[in-house]
Each structure stands twice: as structure tokens, then as C-alpha cells.
Amino acid sequence: MRAVCWWGKGEVRVVDTPDPGILNPRDAIVRVTLTAICGSDLHLYNGFVPTMMRGDILGHEFMGEVVEVGSDVKKLKVGDRVVVPFAIACGACFFCRKGMTSLCDNSNPNAWMLDALNGYASSAAFGYSHMYGGYSGGQSEYVRVPYADVNPFKIPNGLPDEKVLFLTDIFPTGYMAAENCGIEPGDTVAVWGAGPVGFFSAASARLLGAERVIVIDRIPERLRLVQEQCKAETINYEDVDDAFETLKEMTGGRGPDRCIDAVGMEGHGHTIDARLDKVKQLMKLQFDRAHSLRQALHACRKGGTVSIPGVYAGFIDKIPMGVAFAKGLTLKMGQTHVHKYVRPLLERIERGEIDPSVVITHRATLEDAPDLYQTFRDKEDDCIKCVMQP
Amino acid sequence: METSTQTHGQTNVGSVERWLSVVAGSALAAYGIRRRSIAGFVVAGIGGALVHRGATGRCMVYESLGITTADEQDDSRISVPYGKGIRVEKSMTIDASAADLYTFWRDFENLPRFMKNLESVKVTGGNRSHWIAKGPLGSNAEWDAEIINEIPNELIGWRSLEGSDINNAGSVHFTPATGGRGTVVKVVLRYDPPGGVAGAAISRLLGEDPEYQVQEDLRRFKRIIETGELATIDGQSTGRN
Ligand SMILES: NC(=O)c1ccc[n+]([C@@H]2O[C@H](COP(=O)([O-])OP(=O)(O)OC[C@H]3O[C@@H](n4cnc5c(N)ncnc54)[C@H](O)[C@@H]3O)[C@@H](O)[C@H]2O)c1
Ligand SMILES: [Zn+2]
Ligand SMILES: [Zn+2]
Numbered sequence: 001m002r003a004v005c006w007w008g009k010g011e012v013r014v015v016d017t018p019d020p021g022i023l024n025p026r027d028a029i030v031r032v033t034l035t036a037i038c039g040s041d042l043h044l045y046n047g048f049v050p051t052m053m054r055g056d057i058l059g060h061e062f063m064g065e066v067v068e069v070g071s072d073v074k075k076l077k078v079g080d081r082v083v084v085p086f087a088i089a090c091g092a093c094f095f096c097r098k099g100m101t102s103l104c105d106n107s108n109p110n111a112w113m114l115d116a117l118n119g120y121a122s123s124a125a126f127g128y129s130h131m132y133g134g135y136s137g138g139q140s141e142y143v144r145v146p147y148a149d150v151n152p153f154k155i156p157n158g159l160p161d162e163k164v165l166f167l168t169d170i171f172p173t174g175y176m177a178a179e180n181c182g183i184e185p186g187d188t189v190a191v192w193g194a195g196p197v198g199f200f201s202a203a204s205a206r207l208l209g210a211e212r213v214i215v216i217d218r219i220p221e222r223l224r225l226v227q228e229q230c231k232a233e234t235i236n237y238e239d240v241d242d243a244f245e246t247l248k249e250m251t252g253g254r255g256p257d258r259c260i261d262a263v264g265m266e267g268h269g270h271t272i273d274a275r276l277d278k279v280k281q282l283m284k285l286q287f288d289r290a291h292s293l294r295q296a297l298h299a300c301r302k303g304g305t306v307s308i309p310g311v312y313a314g315f316i317d318k319i320p321m322g323v324a325f326a327k328g329l330t331l332k333m334g335q336t337h338v339h340k341y342v343r344p345l346l347e348r349i350e351r352g353e354i355d356p357s358v359v360i361t362h363r364a365t366l367e368d369a370p371d372l373y374q375t376f377r378d379k380e381d382d383c384i385k386c387v388m389q390p
Numbered sequence: 391m392e393t394s395t396q397t398h399g400q401t402n403v404g405s406v407e408r409w410l411s412v413v414a415g416s417a418l419a420a421y422g423i424r425r426r427s428i429a430g431f432v433v434a435g436i437g438g439a440l441v442h443r444g445a446t447g448r449c450m451v452y453e454s455l456g457i458t459t460a461d462e463q464d465d466s467r468i469s470v471p472y473g474k475g476i477r478v479e480k481s482m483t484i485d486a487s488a489a490d491l492y493t494f495w496r497d498f499e500n501l502p503r504f505m506k507n508l509e510s511v512k513v514t515g516g517n518r519s520h521w522i523a524k525g526p527l528g529s530n531a532e533w534d535a536e537i538i539n540e541i542p543n544e545l546i547g548w549r550s551l552e553g554s555d556i557n558n559a560g561s562v563h564f565t566p567a568t569g570g571r572g573t574v575v576k577v578v579l580r581y582d583p584p585g586g587v588a589g590a591a592i593s594r595l596l597g598e599d600p601e602y603q604v605q606e607d608l609r610r611f612k613r614i615i616e617t618g619e620l621a622t623i624d625g626q627s628t629g630r631n
Contacts, residue, residue: 055629
């Protein structure tokens with residue numbers, strides 16, 4: 001089959017590989033009909049995630065049709081149309097049974113690596129480095145899916161692929177980010193980043209009753225999309241002296257009630273702390289650039305909530321802990337427990353409350369992946385979200 | 391095994407090192423990764439970190455082995471008779487009843503399903519069993535063991551008999567976790583630091599890092615019990631095959 005493979009920092013290749021086979025009795029094989037590139041893939045592409053190997057098949061946002069099931073698969077059938085969450089869950093452990101599927105104890109064959117790094121291992125994910133299990137991903141014609149009665153979710157015919165594909169990650173990610181905010185009537189929610197995750201955070205904040213949504217980014221077409229689709233107000237942080245002051249003014253001197261950092265560790269910034277971060281990152285002294293996180297902590301209302309769907313890893317310097325403490329903030333974060341959200345969000349799509357496909361700007365085939373990765377990384381060509389058909 | 395670091399110079403070496411330095415405080419990363427040859431890609435990428443562990447790994451290991459001449463188990467039911475030697479203790483919480491876990495473990499012939507370096511265990515009658523562990527280059531270490539302590543659904547203790555390639559003893563304890571959250575399975579192993587052929591076999595059996603081995607064996611036990619299979623990527627399709 002054809003598959004998009006990580007080939008080194010800044011390089012992906014589309015190569016011929018064997019078709020995947022069933023390895024465990026609870027596995028299934030899915031023929032991929034649509035797959036996407038995620039902001040999280042850019043962390044791999046940009047070489048920020050260790051334990052990638054040349055030839056690893058990328059992709060954790062994919063859907064398709066079941067073509068084979070293992071001997072212990074009970075509910076899933078050949079021919080079922082499914083979306084598959086990016087986090088791999090066993091369905092049986094303490095964490096899975098509590099709905100915290102991205103913290104599954106059992107799915108990661110290399111759990112020892114994350115144990116070593118973080119003390120306790122979280123779940124595996126598709127196409128996301130060997131410390132996250134080393135599973136081949138879904139930017140390919142076929143993909144092996146473990147625990148097939150737990151991970152794939154059946155999707156009724158009738159809804160097009162483009163409307164349901166993002167149930168695999170970014171819609172639930174934005175939704176969980178908004179849910180973690182604990183939005184109350186009258187709340188103003190500020191979202192850093194107008195990428196796909198920022199978009200779904202803003203859209204979900206609306207679904208969950210936020211009265212105002214303010215989105216901060218520097219890319220005009222992304223800001224335009226959240227204005228149009230989420231009735232968001234926007235701040236282009238390159239046009240203002242200080243996004244903090246602007247936010248404070250916009251919220252009557254009180255600050256946004258809830259803040260969502262949908263940027264993560266590759267954030268960009270032009271203030272002193274951001275430049276220092278960049279230098280340190282280049283000099284390998286520090287892993288993350290955390291400008292947006294600092295700003296969110298700073299800007300948030302007293303007693304408010306800062307929710308962090310953007311990915312961070314390692315140590316980060318100069319997190320204003322004193323600010324968070326003084327203001328009595330609540331912090332929530334983590335990988336999305338996608339499984340918990342697939343069905344309720346599918347229902348919202350079926351009821352027409354949201355059309356996730358509006359973020360798609362680029363439609364292509366797997367063969368175009370090398371160009372698309374670059375276009376998406378560099379935010380060229382008004383690119384917001386790329387989908388690929390095998 | 392080809393690695394990102396081999397093909398892309400310093401960048402990834404740098405990032406692996408950074409990640410290691412992230413946890414260098416506990417020395418656990420260097421410690422954990424160093425033990426794992428399956429992670430050829432990591433090991434190959436560690437570069438400087440290998441030097442680092444050379445400097446710091448030793449004593450960490452020594453400490454973690456808890457090498458001691460005293461037998462701190464004063465509970466006479468517990469079978470750790472070889473007071474001198476290496477002692478390992480590890481716990482894992484598993485979502486099953488103590489009775490189910492006990493029953494699975496008590497059938498010693500099940501042990502090689504999750505103890506990676508055991509070739510086979512045969513029950514030879516009564517409380518006795520014959521154990522074969524995989525050694526390097528096809529060599530094996532063998533011993534006979536007997537159960538010396540047993541409380542149904544709570545604990546099993548065993549020790550090797552005269553004439554063993556490795557003198558060893560172990561016990562496994564099943565204790566209900568709080569709030570009905572499964573069962574805490576605790577393994578205590580003790581063995582004589584081996585020499586000669588048997589020494590080679592035992593260092594493979596328990597690895598350079600016995601804590602790690604026991605931890606991973608327990609993890610496999612948990613996975614078999616909770617999910618019925620062991621998570622794997624061995625044999626999957628990639629751009630390397
Ligand atoms: N928690 C999860 O489970 C999960 C799931 C998916 C993605 N993510 C993470 O979410 C983050 C965003 O993903 P995405 O797909 O939207 O990526 P993306 O790269 O398309 O979007 C990031 C956006 O942030 C903007 N930005 C950069 N610096 C900024 C700053 N200082 N202030 C405001 N905006 C800034 C960029 O211009 C860009 O539009 C990534 O870190 C990704 O890994 C997390
Ligand atoms: Zn994603
Ligand atoms: Zn699980």
C-alpha cells in the first residue's frame with residue numbers, strides 16, 4: 001500500500017509498504033477513506049518529539065471502512081463505516097472505565113518509555129512516535145486498529161466523511177478544552193490560536209453557552225473564519241501593542257473568565273519572553289515556547305479557568321505561578337479523551353448544530369502529503385486544515 | 391535499525407538528550423532507557439546520555455537493587471530464605487479480584503505467558519515445580535522449586551531447592567485496593583548474585599535491571615488479565631519493511 005512516512009526532521013515521504021495485518025485477536029484492519037494532517041503532526045515534522053524512526057507511518061486523524069477483524073472482535077463487522085479516535089484505548093483498565101481513555105494503562109507497548117519520562121505512562125496514539133507506542137498511523141491506505149470493539153466508532157451512512165472525520169481528534173479536543181473551562185452563563189472565553197484546535201475550542205465554547213468568544217492569532221484568514229463561524233471577536237496580536245492590555249480593555253477591566261491555550265509548545269511571539277524562549281529552544285536549554293500559556297495565565301480573570309489543549313512537554317521556564325496562585329486560577333489540561341465525546345458530538349453534527357468541515361481548506365491525495373505538510377506548517381496558501389484521500 | 395539520529399545529525403540527538411535531561415533529576419530515564427535494548431533507536435540516539443548513565447547509572451542501580459545482608463521480612467510466612475543477595479519488590483494495581491488473580495498465578499504453568507525470560511514451568515507434583523529460564527545464546531538455567539507458603543487468594547511463596555542453577559525465592563501478594571479498585575499485586579523476589587553459566591542466565595532472566603524486569607512482567611500480567619492480550623507492534627507494516 002501507499003503510506004505517508006516520517007523520514008526525518010522536516011521530511012515526509014510517500015512510500016510503498018506491505019499491507020497491515022491482524023497481529024492480535026482484538027485487532028481490525030480499516031481501509032482509510034479520508035485522513036487529515038494535525039497541528040500535532042507538525043511537532044513530529046519539526047523534530048520536537050523524540051523516538052521517531054525513519055519509516056514510521058504518520059497520521060492519527062483517519063476514518064474508513066472495516067475490511068478485516070480478528071478472532072476476538074465481537075461487535076465490529078467487516079463493512080462497518082468508522083471513525084477512529086487518535087488515542088488508543090483498551091476499554092478495560094481503571095482509566096478507560098472512567099472515560100479517561102488517553103490515559104489508558106494497557107495500550108502502549110512502550111509504556112516504560114513514558115514511565116521513565118513522566119513517572120506514569122499515558123495511552124498509545126496512532127502514528128505518534130515510539131514512546132507513544134510506535135503504532136503505524138492512518139495517513140495510509142490501510143491501518144491496523146487494536147481493541148476493535150473499543151476504538152472504532154460506527155458512523156451512519158449519509159453524513160459525508162468530511163463532516164465526521166474530525167471526531168477523531170480536533171473537534172473533541174476543542175470541545176473538551178471548552179468543557180474543562182466550566183463555562184457559566186455570561187462568561188467571556190478567550191482562545192489563543194485560531195488553528196483547527198482553536199477553531200473548535202471557540203465553536204464549542206459557543207455550544208456550551210459562552211456569551212462572548214475572543215480569539216487571538218496573527219493569521220487573518222484564520223481569524224476571519226472564527227469571526228464568521230463562531231461569531232467571535234478577534235485580536236491580531238501583531239496589530240496590538242500588548243494583547244494582555246487589549247483583552248483587559250475588551251473585558252471591562254476584569255479579564256476573560258475562561259482562557260484556552262490552543263497553541264502549544266511551538267507558539268510564536270514577539271515579546272521578550274518569547275524571544276528568550278526561542279533562543280533557549282534553539283540552544284536546547286528549553287523544550288517549549290510558551291508565550292501563549294504565560295499570556296493566558298496573566299490575562300485570565302481572578303478565579304477563572306485556564307484550559308490547555310495545546311501540547312506541552314518537558315520543562316518550561318518562567319511560568320508565572322505566582323500570578324496563577326494570586327488570582328486563584330483553575331488549570332486543566334491534557335490529551336483529549338476522544339472516546340467520551342464521539343457520540344455526543346456526532347449527535348450535534350446530525351442535528352446540524354455544527355459543520356466541522358468548514359475548517360477544510362485543502363483537499364488532496366496521499367501523494368500530495370510532502371507538499372501539504374510544508375504548506376500547513378508555514379501557514380501558506382491560507383491553509384487551515386488539510387484532508388487527504390488515499 | 392535505522393534511526394533519526396543517524397540520518398539527521400545532531401538535531402534529534404539533541405532532542406533525546408533534552409528529554410533525558412528533563413528527567414535527569416531522578417536519573418530514571420537514563421536508567422530505564424539504558425536497560426532496554428529493544429529501544430535500539432533510543433540507545434543509538436542517546437550519545438552523550440550513555441556517558442551520563444555511565445557516570446550515574448551504577449550507583450542508582452546498586453541502590454535500587456536494595457542489596458542487603460539483612461532479611462527485613464520478619465513475617466515467617468514469606469519465603470525469602472537466602473538472606474544475602476538481591477531483593478526486588480514491585481507492585482501493580484490490576485482490575486480483577488484477588489481470587490481471580492491468585493488462581494491464574496497459582497497455576498505456575500501460566501507464568502511464562504507474562505514472565506518474559508521464563509521458558510517453561512512444569513508442575514512436577516504436590517508443591518513442586520520445575521522452572522526453565524532462557525539464557526543467552528540458547529543456554530538455559532533450571533531449578534526445582536517448592537511452594538513454602540500459601541494463603542488462598544492472598545499469597546503464594548516459593549523457593550528453589552538444592553542443586554538449582556540459581557538459588558532464588560519469591561512471593562506474590564494479592565491485596566484488595568481501596569474502594570473496590572481492583573487488587574494490588576506485589577511481587578518480592580530474592581536471588582543469589584550468580585556466577586558462571588548460571589550467572590549469565592540469571593542476569594538475562596532478571597536482566598541487568600531486575601526492578602525493570604519485574605515491573606514489565608507485572609505489566610504483562612495486568613494486560614493479559616485486563617485485556618486478554620499484550621499490546622504489540624511487532625510485525626506491523628511500516629515504511630521500513
Ligand atoms: N490536547 C490534545 O489532545 C490535542 C489534540 C490535537 C492537537 N493538539 C495541539 O493543539 C495545538 C494546536 O493545534 P492546531 O492543529 O490548531 O495547530 P496549528 O499549528 O494549525 O495552529 C496553531 C495556531 O496558533 C497560532 N499561534 C502561534 N503562536 C501564537 C501566540 N503566541 N498567540 C496566539 N496564537 C498563536 C498560530 O498562528 C496558529 O494559527 C498543537 O499544540 C497541537 O499539538 C492537542
Ligand atoms: Zn490531531
Ligand atoms: Zn485502558
